[in-house]
Each structure stands twice: as C-alpha cells, then as structure tokens.
Amino acid sequence: MVRATIPLGRVAGIRIGAHWSALVTLGLFTYLLGRSLTDAHGNSVAVWLVAAAGAVGLFASLLSHELAHSIIARRSGIRVEVVVLWLLGGVSELGDEPKDPRSDLRIAVAGPLASFTLGVALFGMTGVVAATVSGPVPEMFGWLAAMNLVLAIFNLIPGAPLDGGRALRALIWQRTGDRLRASTIAARSGRIVGLALLILGGVELLLVGAGGGLWLMLLGWFLYSSASAELTAAGLRHRLGDTRIRDVMTEHPLSVPATWSVADLLRSQIVHTDHRVFPVIDTVGRPIGELGWSDLTELSVAARETTAVGEVARPLPPTARVSGDELLSTVASQVVLRRDFDVITAIDPHGRLIGVVTATDLTLAVQRSALGLPARRPERYRPPDSEL
Numbered sequence: 001m002v003r004a005t006i007p008l009g010r011v012a013g014i015r016i017g018a019h020w021s022a023l024v025t026l027g028l029f030t031y032l033l034g035r036s037l038t039d040a041h042g043n044s045v046a047v048w049l050v051a052a053a054g055a056v057g058l059f060a061s062l063l064s065h066e067l068a069h070s071i072i073a074r075r076s077g078i079r080v081e082v083v084v085l086w087l088l089g090g091v092s093e094l095g096d097e098p099k100d101p102r103s104d105l106r107i108a109v110a111g112p113l114a115s116f117t118l119g120v121a122l123f124g125m126t127g128v129v130a131a132t133v134s135g136p137v138p139e140m141f142g143w144l145a146a147m148n149l150v151l152a153i154f155n156l157i158p159g160a161p162l163d164g165g166r167a168l169r170a171l172i173w174q175r176t177g178d179r180l181r182a183s184t185i186a187a188r189s190g191r192i193v194g195l196a197l198l199i200l201g202g203v204e205l206l207l208v209g210a211g212g213g214l215w216l217m218l219l220g221w222f223l224y225s226s227a228s229a230e231l232t233a234a235g236l237r238h239r240l241g242d243t244r245i246r247d248v249m250t251e252h253p254l255s256v257p258a259t260w261s262v263a264d265l266l267r268s269q270i271v272h273t274d275h276r277v278f279p280v281i282d283t284v285g286r287p288i289g290e291l292g293w294s295d296l297t298e299l300s301v302a303a304r305e306t307t308a309v310g311e312v313a314r315p316l317p318p319t320a321r322v323s324g325d326e327l328l329s330t331v332a333s334q335v336v337l338r339r340d341f342d343v344i345t346a347i348d349p350h351g352r353l354i355g356v357v358t359a360t361d362l363t364l365a366v367q368r369s370a371l372g373l374p375a376r377r378p379e380r381y382r383p384p385d386s387e388l
Contacts, residue, residue, distance in 0.1 A: 014070050014080050016063065021087035029055040033143060037136040047136050054140040059085055061118055061148050065155075066090040068114035069107055069163075076103040081318075088222055089151075097237075097330065101174035101182075108166030112152040119148030159190035161226045183234035187227045194224030233333035239366055243375040245331060246324035248365045249346050249355030255279045256291055258310030262299060265309055276340040277358065280313040285352040287321060287345040289313030294341065320344050324354060328375070332362055 008016040034051035041047050062085060069092045070080045079095030098104035122145035130138035156164040165186040172182035201216025254270055256278045265271075270278070280289035291313045299307060319334045324346045335344055337359040346355035365375040 008085075011063075011067060011083075012071060014067065014074075015082040017082055017084050019084055019086035022059065022085045025087050025089075026055050026059060029058055033140065036143075037139060040139070041136045050136045050140050054143055057140075057144050058147055061115065061144065061151065062090040064118060065111045065115045065151060066092045068110040070094075072107050072110040073098075076107065078103070078107075088219060098170075101170045104173065105167055105170035108163045108170060111163050112155045115148045115152035115155070119145050119152060121145075122148060157193055158186075159193035159223065159227065160186040160230050161190060161223070162193070165190050165193075165227075180234055180238045183237075184231060187231040187234060190227030190230065191224050194220045194222070194227055196220070197223060229333070233329070236332055236366070237327075237329040239369045240327075240329040240332070240375060241369070243328045243365060243369065244324065245322055245326050245328055245344070245346050245357060246355065248328060248361050248375055249324065249344075249357045250361070251355045253279065253353070253356040255281045255285075255287070255353055256309050256313075258282055258288060258308065258313065260309045262296060262304040262307050262309060262312065265296075266304065277343055279316070279343055279345050279353055279356055280309055281353055286350075287316055287347065287353045289316050290320075290343050290345075292341050316345065321347055321351075323347065328357070328362070328365060331357075337362055 005020050006018040006022075008018055010016060030048070030052045033054045034048050037047045037051055038044075063083065066083045066085075070083055073092070073094055074080055076098065077096075078098065081093040081095050083090060083092050098107060122141055126138055126141040126145055129141050155162050156167070158164040158168040160166060160169065160183075168189065169182045169186035172185055173179050176182065197216050197220030199220075201213045201218075201220055203213070204216060205213030254273060254275055256265055256270065258280050260268075277290060277292040279287045280291050282288050289310065291309060295312055295314065299312065317335065319331070320343065322331050322344060331344055336342070337344065337357075339359040342359065344357040345353055346357070348354050369375045
C-alpha cells in the first residue's frame with residue numbers, strides 16, 4: 001500500500017496526498033512532452049513551461065479519475081481513507097469492501113468514465129484553444145486529451161487491480177453470487193495481464209532499447225504483485241468470514257509508556273513475561289508505536305538510562321491502529337505482520353488501547369477457520385475433574 005508523504009489538502013472532504021515518487025513521474029512526463037514540443041516549436045523556456053503545465057494537468061486528470069472512484073464509494077457507504085498520487089498514477093485507499101456487486105461495479109466504472117469524459121472535453125477545448133492561441137499550448141491540450149482516453153481504455157483491461165478487473169469481479173459476483181470465485185478470477189486475470197506487460201516491456205527493452213520498455217516492466221510488476229496480493233486477500237476473507245478484530249485480540253495487553261526510559265522497561269515486570277513485542281502508548285493510553293526486544297539490542301548499557309522508549313520505538317502505521325469491530329480479513333490484507341516484530345492495535349472511540357493482535361494470533365485464526373473451528377482465541381484448556 002502506497003503511503004502519502006506530501007499532504008495536498010482535501011477535495012470534497014477526501015484527503016489527498018502524494019508519494020515522493022510522483023515527483024519522478026512529473027519530471028519524466030515534463031521531459032517527454034517537452035521533447036515533443038521542442039521538435040515543432042524550438043527549445044525555449046516558454047515551451048518547457050507549457051510541458052510542465054501539461055505534466056501537472058496529467059496528474060490533475062489522474063486525481064479526477066481517483067476522486068470519481070472515491071466519491072461513488074462514499075455514496076455507497078464505503079469509507080475512503082485517502083487518495084494518493086504516486087509513481088505509476090493514483091490509488092484510492094478504501095476502508096471497506098463493497099457490500100454488493102452493484103456498488104462494486106459502479107465504483108469500478110466511475111474512474112474510466114471520468115477519464116473518458118475529461119478526454120472528450122479536452123479534445124473540444126483543443127479546437128477552441130487552437131483557434132485563439134498559437135504555439136505549443138493547443139498541442140499540450142491535445143496531448144492531455146489523448147492521455148485521458150488512453151487512461152480510460154487501459155484501466156478497462158479486465159484484470160485486478162485495474163478498474164476492468166473490478167468490473168469483471170462485480171459482473172461474475174452478480175451472476176454467480178459467489179464473491180470468492182469472482183475475486184479469484186479477477187485476480188488471476190490481473191496476474192496474466194501483469195505478466196504479459198512484463199514480457200512485452202522486456203522484449204521492447206531488448207530489441208528497441210526504449211525507456212518505455214522499462215516503464216512497461218515496472219507497470220507489469222506492479223499489476224502482477226498487486227493481483228497476487230488480492231488473491232491472498234480473497235482467500236483470507238473466505239477463511240476468516242465475519243471474524244472481527246475483537247474476536248481474536250488479546251484484551252488489556254501489556255504496553256510500555258513512551259516516557260519510560262529503556263532502563264525503566266528492563267527493571268519492570270514486563271521482562272518476566274514471554275511477550276516479545278509491545279505497543280507503546282502516550283500519556284493518555286493511545287498507541288503511538290511498537291517495540292520488540294530486537295529494537296533494544298544495539299543500545300549501549302550507558303544509554304539505557306537516558307534513552308526514552310519513545311525514541312527507540314518504531315512508529316505505528318495508521319493501518320495498524322483499528323477499531324475492535326473491523327473485519328480481521330480486511331485489516332490483515334492491509335498490514336504486514338512480522339512475527340515477534342509487529343502488532344495490530346485495537347482502540348476505543350477515544351483512541352485508547354484496548355487490545356492487540358500479533359502475527360501468531362492471525363496465523364492461529366486462519367488455521368482454526370480452515371478447520372471449521374471458531375477463529376476466536378480459545379480459552380486455556382482445563383481437563384475435567386475426572387482427568388485430574
């Protein structure tokens with residue numbers, strides 16, 4: 001999951017951000033469009049400013065595409081976390097899955113429809129601009145129009161995580177009533193599309209030596225890996241069903257105040273437990289980080305008295321701070337839990353810690369569910385009196 005590193009504000013109440021890699025793409029498209037414009041209009045500052053404006057316009061188009069998804073998702077009762085612009089375009093991070101195939105289809109087609117509409121509108125504007133302005137500006141508008149149409153058509157390829165894959169999933173889901181089957185088919189189709197782009201990009205890179213081949217390979221790798229992740233997530237949703245975080249979490253877990261020194265921690269009763277990773281909390285009990293024994297091993301003995309736990313704790317990812325009512329399958333598909341290293345923290349409405357889920361808890365829940373047993377953490381077994 002791509003994390004925003006540059007906040008860009010809100011649009012229609014939806015948080016917008018950009019990953020630093022978006023700057024690479026912005027520079028690349030400025031260069032490509034600028035090279036094209038200089039062939040016809042000469043090399044000048046004005047031409048390169050128009051090229052930069054075109055690249056910014058393309059990112060605005062990508063944002064419009066993702067906002068269309070997000071707005072329809074919110075109207076369908078789905079929480080939208082953030083829209084992030086990054087190296088390969090944009091992504092809408094939804095907090096929930098569509099509840100029915102109709103909502104799934106509406107959300108999927110909203111993006112390509114927005115891009116197609118914008119492309120047609122920009123083609124119309126190109127004619128108007130060309131009639132009033134000379135130079136590279138009309139060509140820039142024509143390029144933007146074409147890019148929006150390409151974006152709409154490409155995203156309709158029937159393979160997850162592309163919009164066409166989402167639409168394919170919705171149609172199969174609606175026809176069969178089997179969401180797992182629909183998700184599996186769409187994800188496998190996405191892996192085929194990703195693999196095809198990887199091969200096509202490699203051939204282009206070897207035979208032509210064009211940078212576009214490298215771009216296709218990068219895009220193919222992203223599609224293949226994302227589709228594989230969706231395939232895994234579909235299996236998790238099937239096995240875990242309606243299991244919630246509170247069903248498997250450890251309630252009232254041991255936690256470490258961020259204001260403690262490392263020496264305080266090592267003198268506490270925590271060292272006598274068998275726990276290996278702990279949530280770190282602030283002064284009001286809100287989880288702000290996570291700490292494993294391995295995080296302390298390189299700290300010198302002398303530094304333990306003066307180093308606060310909050311200084312060595314790893315920041316807690318936003319996706320690892322959830323409500324107890326969240327679906328375990330949804331959270332597990334968004335967070336990578338490393339054994340003895342990471343935790344998912346459950347919080348109350350005030351943001352205070354109420355429980356934790358570890359990689360061991362997740363593995364146990366999946367294994368029990370696969371055997372037809374309740375995923376809920378079992379109570380410690382006590383034999384009947386006759387067995388004592």
